[in-house]
Amino acid sequence: MQHDVVIVGGSYSGIAAALQLARARKDVVVVDAGQRRNRFAKASHGFLGQDGQAPGAIADQARAQLLAYPTVTWVEGKAVAAMAKDGQFCVTLENGEERTAQRLLLATGVVDNLPDVPGLQERWGRGVYQCPYCDGYELDQGHLGVLATNGFWYHQAMLIPEWGRTTLFTNGIGHPDAEQRAALARRGVTIEEATVSGIDGEGVTVHLQDGRSIALAGLFLVPWTSFASPLADQLGCVLEDGPMGPFIQTDVRKATSVPGVFACGDAARAAGSVSLAVGDGAMAGTAVHQSLVFG
Structure with a gap:
């Protein structure tokens, strides 16, 4: 199916990015495997307006607010492959379904290796x-x-x-x-x-x-981290070595080294939190939209 933007990852940064795009009336699909990094925590602290709330409750509320916008589609599933194809980006899900868009945003997160x-x-x-x-x-x-x-x-x-x-x-x-x-x-x-x-x-x-x-x-403790998804490697995005593990290199507007591919959240930071993930997502969403307008 054809969209303006495919966002891979439906946690805090992915939802924040999708919200900006939805408000610009763009056709957005969020592909989410349902594995938030902080799913093991009882409560999330330090996030303005949500201090002490259960992480799942914050994510569920954000998702419900996002899905009130008619141009957003939410797909539950794991994205296993991504490639540039005829000036577009094609994302393949584990069940074989394909989603295609002009822009691709990776909000795929990381895995903590204890x-x-x-x-x-x-x-x-x-x-x-x-x-x-x-x-x-x-x-x-x-x-x-x-x-x-x-x-x-x-x-x-x-x-x-x-x-x-x-x-x-x-x-x-x-x-x-x-x-x-x-x-x-x-x-x-x-x-x-x-x-x-x-x-x-x-x-x-x-x-x-x-x-x-x-x-x-x-x-x-500080765990070693690894990417929760292989997509950045598949696309050839430049990576950086951080103190806890590799992360996707982006510019200040969250664009990766691959034209048309953006990244935000923990996969694109040396270290992160819910607040930083949401801020990253908001920046990435507006940058993706403006790239569609100005090229």
Whole structure:
């Protein structure tokens, strides 16, 4: 089917982009696989006007408001391929259906790849967190932990004491030098170098291989991320390496290196949040519309 714009991804950035295009009366189809990145969290914080609301409720309300516009079509399904074809972009869904448009917007998001620590995955978003701005306040200045996972561990360990007394679990990955140790000590961070063997309990209890256990109000880590969709690679979009994983390179108007292809949200940022995703989407939606007018 033919449209003005195909948006792949129906989470916060994709809906925000579609809303701008709908208000410009463009024929837009949103293809959504239904896998919001923050689906594991009980509540979303820091998003103006929606602080503390359930992430799914925010997304459902936004989708209902979007679908009130008659030029918007919502397709539930996974986009598995995209290609330029006769000056258009053709997106193929897993069921073989094709959608074609003059412009393509990737709001495909990323996947958080967690360390292989027993009990960690089950508590992601519910005791184990990434973003202190999103989840730190509710931990009520309790004892917090930082689990080293990649090169971002030092930044996070220095930051988390704003929200509570902090223990850094180096877990064989973080290796603070003398200068870093001194800086962490000034921030009141305790360094724990025993290997983590597992996590369980309310809040979280971190179990160490030497037999000790440390109860925490919450544990923070920075996961490695990977693209939730192969489309950017298929289209040949230029990528950048970020501190947590690759992301799609865009200009200030969210255009990728491939003419006619735009990207927004977590797949097109080094790091993100709901607020940033919505802002990205609004920028991308207006930019896509203006590209249709001015070329």
